[in-house]
Amino acid sequence: ARTIAVSGTASGIGKTLAGLLREQGDTVIGVDLRDADVCADLGGAEGRSRAVAQVLDLCGGTLDAAVACAGVSDFTELPVKVNYFGVVALMEGLRPALARAEAPRAAVVGSIAGTHPADDEIVRDCLAGDEPAALEAAAKAVAAGAGSRTYPSSKAALARWMRRACVTPEWAGEGIPLNAVAPGVVKTPMSAPLFEDEAMLKVMNEAVPMPLNGYAGPEVIAEALRWLISPANTHMTGQVVYVDGGAEATLRGPDT
Numbered sequence: 515a516r517t518i519a520v521s522g523t524a525s526g527i528g529k530t531l532a533g534l535l536r537e538q539g540d541t542v543i544g545v546d547l548r549d550a551d552v553c554a555d556l557g558g559a560e561g562r563s564r565a566v567a568q569v570l571d572l573c574g575g576t577l578d579a580a581v582a583c584a585g586v587s588d589f590t591e592l593p594v595k596v597n598y599f600g601v602v603a604l605m606e607g608l609r610p611a612l613a614r615a616e617a618p619r620a621a622v623v624g625s626i627a628g629t630h631p632a633d634d635e636i637v638r639d640c641l642a643g644d645e646p647a648a649l650e651a652a653a654k655a656v657a658a659g660a661g662s663r664t665y666p667s668s669k670a671a672l673a674r675w676m677r678r679a680c681v682t683p684e685w686a687g688e689g690i691p692l693n694a695v696a697p698g699v700v701k702t703p704m705s706a707p708l709f710e711d712e713a714m715l716k717v718m719n720e721a722v723p724m725p726l727n728g729y730a731g732p733e734v735i736a737e738a739l740r741w742l743i744s745p746a747n748t749h750m751t752g753q754v755v756y757v758d759g760g761a762e763a764t765l766r767g768p769d770t
């Protein structure tokens with residue numbers, strides 16, 4: 515049996531993935547704000563290092579896979595803290611334990627929103643690893659009425675971090691595939707408020723057109739993650755896998 519760390523296990527996609535993995539006999543170490551094996555706030559430095567330390571302790575220093583599902587979606591600077599710096603800190607912190615496993619795998623959850631208009635300054639500061647600057651840029655965007663750009667920026671930056679990291683000696687060199695699944699709209703507690711507001715729903719349906727089978731359930735995303743972190747995935751790395759009912763293909767248009 516493999517030991518797998520999953521963040522965001524208290525709800526939605528992370529919770530569903532943890533269930534699937536436990537069903538197939540894996541040991542899951544769940545990380546979340548509450549109701550988890552490791553309760554920690556990935557939005558801040560203290561919580562991140564505590565989360566890493568406790569996971570390393572629970573797995574005994576060797577980890578077969580790590581999946582970052584924890585995330586937030588709002589129009590503040592919080593997505594930058596949790597979706598970018600929280601995810602990167604967790605993955606980088608757990609990487610040495612992955613490197614000790616026989617068939618280590620890693621995956622993060624991005625979003626179709628990573629293809630939506632982003633704030634270049636936030637993305638640049640994230641990739642530079644400068645959290646104070648990224649948060650300042652995000653606060654500036656919020657103050658300018660562009661708070662809707664913080665979430666797309668966090669996910670765009672995460673996809674770029676993943677592509678940069680995956681080919682380095684630390685990841686590829688240690689035999690660790692690192693990928694992202696990017697959902698369209700998934701029916702979870704995160705997206706529930708959208709379905710209660712007709713105007714929001716209309717905006718969302720235009721921003722995320724899903725001609726194939728409509729909105730997904732969390733199990734759809736969890737199944738894709740399950741494969742990416744399985745021993746069967748020996749050569750796929752650095753990919754953003756859109757599991758989005760055709761949203762990315764639609765938004766990309768017919769000429770690319």
Ligand code: NAI
Pocket residue numbers: 521522523524525526527528545546547548554555556557583584585586587596597600623624625626696697698699700701702703704705732
């Ligand atoms: P959810 O809200 O159901 O679950 C997210 C989990 O992350 C919660 O259990 C929450 O407590 C945890 N979390 C949030 N902030 C945290 C923090 N600071 N520290 C530790 N844990 C924290 O959301 P869902 O839908 O399962 O989202 C999972 C991932 O999928 C997120 O990264 C989200 O951005 C992404 N996603 C979701 C979509 C959707 O339509 N639901 C669409 C595209 C991407």
